[in-house]
Amino acid sequence: xxxxxxxxxxxxxxxxxxxxxxxxxxxxxxxxxxxxxxxxxxxxxxxxxxxxxxxxxxxxxxxxxxxxxxxxxxxxxxxxxxxxxxxxxxxxxxxxxxxxxxxxxxxxxxxxxxxxxxxxxxxxxxxxxxxxxxxxxxxxxxxx
Numbered sequence: 001x002x003x004x005x006x007x008x009x010x011x012x013x014x015x016x017x018x019x020x021x022x023x024x025x026x027x028x029x030x031x032x033x034x035x036x037x038x039x040x041x042x043x044x045x046x047x048x049x050x051x052x053x054x055x056x057x058x059x060x061x062x063x064x065x066x067x068x069x070x071x072x073x074x075x076x077x078x079x080x081x082x083x084x085x086x087x088x089x090x091x092x093x094x095x096x097x098x099x100x101x102x103x104x105x106x107x108x109x110x111x112x113x114x115x116x117x118x119x120x121x122x123x124x125x126x127x128x129x130x131x132x133x134x135x136x137x138x139x140x141x142x143x144x
Contacts, residue, residue: 003068005094012040012060012089015097019043019058022097022104026114029053039089044123049115057123057130058100060092 020031020043028045034057035041042059066088073080106112115122120132127134 003091004098005091006069006087008087008090008094010090010094012093015090015093016040016043019093019097019100022100026104026107040093047114054115055123055125056118056121058096058118058121060089060096062089062092065092065095 016033020028023031023043023045027047029048030046032044033040033042034044039062040060041062042057044055044057046053046055048054066085069084069088069091070081073084103112103117106117107114120130120135122131123129124134129137
């Protein structure tokens with residue numbers, strides 16, 4: 001299977017902690033966690049950029065990772081689906097951690113600005129949607 005970190009044994013809590021540290025290093029002044037049914041689904045953070053505070057929401061999309069992992073199981077045994085669910089959470093957060101680490105490296109090296117790399121995740125709490133959500137809902141017309 002060509003899926004990064006699909007066998008990661010790094011606990012999701014460790015990946016999340018590292019993401020938080022990385023975000024603070026690039027200017028996050030507040031980090032919140034969004035849970036659904038007791039499972040962490042996204043990190044929401046605030047950053048001051050040019051005299052205004054911007055909100056970003058970075059999801060892990062665990063259920064999508066779980067779906068992909070399940071596709072690759074030919075003959076499940078007892079407990080397989082529970083193991084897959086646990087692995088999906090580890091894998092999803094490790095992938096997000098790796099991605100955030102690369103983006104923060106780009107920011108530190110002045111290859112990109114924070115808003116530039118996190119822009120699709122710019123979040124509007126009033127509509128509970130990211131910029132990318134709004135672009136998708138417009139049938140990508142906002143890109144024309």
